[in-house]
Amino acid sequence: xxxxxxxxxxxxxxxxxxxxxxxxxxxxxxxxxxxxxxxxxxxxxxxxxxxxxxxxxxxxxxxxxxxxxxxxxxxxxxxxxxxxxxxxxxxxxxxxxxxxxxxxxxxxxxxxxxxxxxxxxxxxxxxxxxxxxxxxxxxxxxxxxxxxxxxxxxxxxxxxxxxxxxxxxxxxxxxxxxxxxxxxxxxxxxxxxxxxxxxxxxxxxxxxxxxxxxxxxxxxxxxxxxxxxxxxxxxxxxxxxxxxxxxxxxxxxxxxxxxxxxxxxxxxxxxxxxxxxxxxxxxxxxxxxxxxxxxxxxxxxxxxxxxxxxxxxxxxxxxxxxxxxxxxxxxxxxxxxxxxxxxxxxxxxxxxxxxxxxxxxxxxxxxxxxxxxxxxxxxxxxxxxxxxxxxxxxxxxxxxxxxxxxxxxxxxxxxxxxxxxxxxxxxxxxxxxxxxxxxxxxxxxxxxxxxxxxxxxxxxxxxxxxxxxxxxxxxxxxxxxxxxxxxxxxxxxxxxxxxxxxxxxxxxxxxxxxxxxxxxxxxxxxxxxxxxxxxxxxxxxxxxxxxxxxxxxxxxxxxxxxxxxxxxxxxxxxxxxxxxxxxxxxxxxxxxxx
Numbered sequence: 001x002x003x004x005x006x007x008x009x010x011x012x013x014x015x016x017x018x019x020x021x022x023x024x025x026x027x028x029x030x031x032x033x034x035x036x037x038x039x040x041x042x043x044x045x046x047x048x049x050x051x052x053x054x055x056x057x058x059x060x061x062x063x064x065x066x067x068x069x070x071x072x073x074x075x076x077x078x079x080x081x082x083x084x085x086x087x088x089x090x091x092x093x094x095x096x097x098x099x100x101x102x103x104x105x106x107x108x109x110x111x112x113x114x115x116x117x118x119x120x121x122x123x124x125x126x127x128x129x130x131x132x133x134x135x136x137x138x139x140x141x142x143x144x145x146x147x148x149x150x151x152x153x154x155x156x157x158x159x160x161x162x163x164x165x166x167x168x169x170x171x172x173x174x175x176x177x178x179x180x181x182x183x184x185x186x187x188x189x190x191x192x193x194x195x196x197x198x199x200x201x202x203x204x205x206x207x208x209x210x211x212x213x214x215x216x217x218x219x220x221x222x223x224x225x226x227x228x229x230x231x232x233x234x235x236x237x238x239x240x241x242x243x244x245x246x247x248x249x250x251x252x253x254x255x256x257x258x259x260x261x262x263x264x265x266x267x268x269x270x271x272x273x274x275x276x277x278x279x280x281x282x283x284x285x286x287x288x289x290x291x292x293x294x295x296x297x298x299x300x301x302x303x304x305x306x307x308x309x310x311x312x313x314x315x316x317x318x319x320x321x322x323x324x325x326x327x328x329x330x331x332x333x334x335x336x337x338x339x340x341x342x343x344x345x346x347x348x349x350x351x352x353x354x355x356x357x358x359x360x361x362x363x364x365x366x367x368x369x370x371x372x373x374x375x376x377x378x379x380x381x382x383x384x385x386x387x388x389x390x391x392x393x394x395x396x397x398x399x400x401x402x403x404x405x406x407x408x409x410x411x412x413x414x415x416x417x418x419x420x421x422x423x424x425x426x427x428x429x430x431x432x433x434x435x436x437x438x439x440x441x442x443x444x445x446x447x448x449x450x451x452x453x454x455x456x457x458x459x460x461x462x463x464x465x466x467x468x469x470x471x472x473x474x475x476x477x478x479x480x481x482x483x484x485x486x487x488x489x490x491x492x493x494x495x496x497x498x499x500x501x502x503x504x505x506x507x508x509x510x511x512x513x514x515x516x517x518x519x520x521x522x523x524x525x526x527x528x529x530x531x532x533x534x535x536x537x538x539x540x541x542x543x544x545x546x547x548x549x550x551x552x553x554x555x556x557x558x559x560x561x562x563x564x565x566x567x568x569x570x571x572x573x574x575x576x577x578x579x580x581x582x583x584x585x586x587x588x589x590x591x592x593x594x
Contacts, residue, residue, distance in 0.1 A: 032114065036121040039128075046115050046132060049139050050203075052108025053300055054101075054146060056520050057312045057437060057454045059327060060084065065100050068523035073535050074333050075518070076429050076542070076562050078326040088536075090566030094579035094594050102578055105147045109157040112140045117160060134192035138205040138213070141185035142456075145217050148178055149524050150575040152226070152591065153235075153243040156181050171238045171587040176245050179221045183258075186214035196269050202292050202301065203453075208270060209298035211262035212457035218258045219465050222251035222472070223528035231570040231592065238587040252472035259466035263459070263482075270294055270459050272489045280491025281377055285395035288437050288455070297457040310449050313442045316434045318398070318409055318417040319426055322444035325417065328430040329397055329518075331541035331559060334385075336513055337393035339363055342493040344510075345389075353539060353561070362388065368552050379403060383557050391491045396436040396517055400543065401551050405440060409433075412548030412556040419545050429562055430542025436518055460486050460515055468508045476504035483508060486515055527573050537567035568593065 035041045054065035059075070060082035070077035070084030077084050086092040115136050119129060140157070147154045153175040161167070173181075190210035197206045220226060228247025235243040273295040275282035287295060317323025335346045335355065345363030346355040357363055364384045372380045377394040378387065382401035386393075398404050400411040410416040411431045419427050441450050463486055467479035476499050484494040495507055512525055526532040541559050548556030571593025582590055 032118055033121065036118040037123070039122055039124050042115070042119060042122040042124075043132070045111065046136060049108050049111040049115065049136070050300075052104050052111070052143060053139075053456075054104070055300070055302070055454070056456070057302070057452075059312075059315070065098075065104060066520060067098065067101075068520050069327075069518055071536075072523040072526065073330055073538075073540060073565075074522050075434070076328045076330055076540060078324070078328060078426065078429055087572075088563060088565045090568060090572075092576070094576040094582065094590060097576050097578055099578045099580075101150055101575065102147070102581065105143045106157065108143045109140060110160050112136050112143070113157060113160040116140075130192050134189045135205055137185045138189040138193070138210050141182045141189065141210070142205075142213055144178065144182050144185075145213060148175075148182070148217070149220065151577060152232075152574045153237075154178055155588070167585055169238075169587055170585045172243060172589065173237070174241050174243050174245075175226055176221070179217055182217050183214050186210040186217075190214075195265065203299070205298060208262070208266050209457055211258070211265055212297045212462060215255065215259040215262045215462060215465050216457070218251070218255040219469055220524070220528050222255040222469060224530045225528045225573060227251055229530070231573075235592065238589065249473075252469050253474075256466055256469035256473050259462050259469055262462050263466060266297065266459060266462070270297065272459055272463075272485060274489060279375060280391035280489070281375070281395050283489050283491075284392045285436075287458075289439055291451065291453045295459045296453070296455050297459060297462075299453040299455045299457075302452045302454065310442065310444065312452075313438055313449075314444060316438055317444060318404070318411075318428075318433060319422055320407065320410070320416040321405060323433075324426045325422065325428045325433060326426065327434040328428040328542065329432045329434055330430055330562070331432075331543070333513070333517060334393075334397060334399075334432060336510065337390045337397075338492065338514075340388045340390065340492075353541065353559070355559075365557065376403075379408070381551055385557065390514065392514055392517075396434070398433040398435040400431055400556065402435075404435065408551075410551070411543070411545060412550065412553060413546055414549050415551075418548070428542075428545060430540075431545045431556065432542065434518060455519070460489075461519075461521070464508060464512050464515065468505075468512075471501060471504045471508060475501050479504055479508065483511055486511060490515075530573070532567055532573065533569040536565055536572075537569075539564050 030041065035045055056066045059066055059069045060077045060079060067082065067084040067087060069075050070082055071087040083098045086096065116133065119132060122129070144154070144157070153172040155170050156173050156178060158181070189205065190207045193205060193207045193210060195207045197204050226244060229244060232244035233246070237243055271294050273283065273287040273290070273293045275286045287293065292299065314324050315326040319325050339345055339361045341362065343361035344358055345361045347358050348356045350356060357365070367384045368381050369378065369384060369387050370380065372378065377391065379401060382399070386399050398409055400409060402409050410418060411428055412418050414420050417428070439450050439452065442448060463482035467482045471479040480495060487494060499507065509525070509529070513522060516522070526535045539561050540563050542562045544556055544558040544560045547558070574591040576591055576594035577588060582588055
């Protein structure tokens with residue numbers, strides 16, 4: 001029997017409090033009956049549930065709920081306080097795991113369920129009621145998804161709980177039932193929501209958002225981690241139900257159909273973003289600067305104050321611009337960016353970790369650029385490592401010698417942004433900083449901030465979702481169009497013809513790594529593909545930031561081991577549920593290996 005589920009993990013003793021407490025609204029002064037007797041307060045109640053969507057542009061504070069960037073091979077967070085550091089060193093466990101990823105979703109789901117159970121009391125038109133219900137059902141779907149992607153099979157929260165409910169009997173539901181629940185919520189929401197939101201409704205879900213979420217969850221469900229994974233075949237819930245399915249190849253076709261449904265519904269209104277000058281770097285760079293452009297299917301509005309607008313900016317900007325130099329991309333992701341001719345610069349690494357350079361790519365790690373890029377992607381005298389790369393590289397990575405806000409970055413040891421002039425805490429550990437998402441209009445020194453958004457779903461992801469799923473279901477023929485569209489927008493040549501299914505799979509995975517970099521995809525992609533044991537149980541590298549006295553000092557450009565990371569399989573493929581909650585509700589059961 002399906003059991004509903006919610007915890008106030010962060011509020012001690014909530015389940016031993018009085019019944020009236022559970023009837024309180026976000027204002028804490030109105031009863032539920034009073035709240036839903038008036039439209040404004042009912043809408044505020046629903047709006048409160050949006051606060052439980054994660055601030056994914058916060059990569060290291062526990063309340064940001066996104067350790068996944070620093071916990072993947074994309075980035076090294078500078079500070080030891082980041083929970084990602086515990087993940088990378090294998091020192092996390094059910095007792096010290098950051099609790100907010102687990103708890104915040106269930107808190108939000110309780111609000112959504114209370115809303116759905118009481119909105120019939122609100123004196124509004126049926127049209128408005130149906131629209132608000134559709135919003136709530138989308139929120140119920142996406143909050144379930146955020147739990148599902150981290151914990152696998154979870155309980156299903158389809159109603160609010162009362163104190164007389166048997167909390168000790170709460171258990172996980174089979175993974176396929178969780179997926180079916182999310183998909184059904186998306187379908188119901190999509191049927192009642194407009195295709196696109198405008199004006200004051202920006203930030204509220206649309207039909208496009210619901211279809212995008214449906215496509216992503218079905219892609220995850222088709223993937224090796226959750227589709228026939230032998231590590232999970234014997235897992236059952238407390239009632240004896242098998243939690244994970246045997247392999248079903250048709251799930252790829254279902255995922256492809258969902259992505260295509262989303263694309264076909266969106267394309268009359270949405271499109272891949274291109275800047276006014278159609279410059280390949282600007283096409284990608286300004287996609288993340290122009291809020292709610294025509295590629296964005298769903299995003300979260302962050303305010304334009306120091307609290308949120310500047311947080312990512314402070315962590316990613318260099319110390320010479322009053323930043324903290326904390327978000328440091330790894331050498332591994334830098335190596336992934338192709339040359340402008342479409343060739344991979346590095347084909348692998350030898351046993352010592354040295355790069356194996358592709359001789360046909362034109363890439364070299366010696367010498368310095370004799371001239372600047374004609375469009376200003378890089379100046380003269382930068383390392384040849386950074387010359388003639390995929391334009392998305394220049395929009396994503398700030399490297400030694402690059403210009404940022406009319407200032408040339410100096411990451412070498414004695415440079416303005418280097419280790420020696422830092423406080424020995426705030427400095428880039430890898431010799432790179434994240435440029436993607438930053439606004440050139442923000443001035444940290446003078447306190448100028450701008451309204452920003454964090455994009456959860458955009459059209460390019462749906463193109464790559466469809467390409468991956470259709471390649472697995474039918475082969476590469478119908479995947480080319482969508483991968484090539486993403487590459488063309490970035491000024492990159494099309495994929496070579498005649499790729500096999502396996503070759504196309506690798507190309508799509510590579511394209512996702514570049515196009516969706518730092519957007520909270522890489523961590524979950526390597527896990528759903530069951531590749532994390534290779535990508536995350538290894539050393540990561542950067543430049544030699546404790547050396548160098550000038551831009552052209554070769555000592556700085558020596559590859560250096562930054563960290564030996566630990567990944568235990570199958571244990572680390574899923575997050576542990578906080579032990580305190582397992583103790584309260586033993587029927588939940590802990591994830592494998594924890």
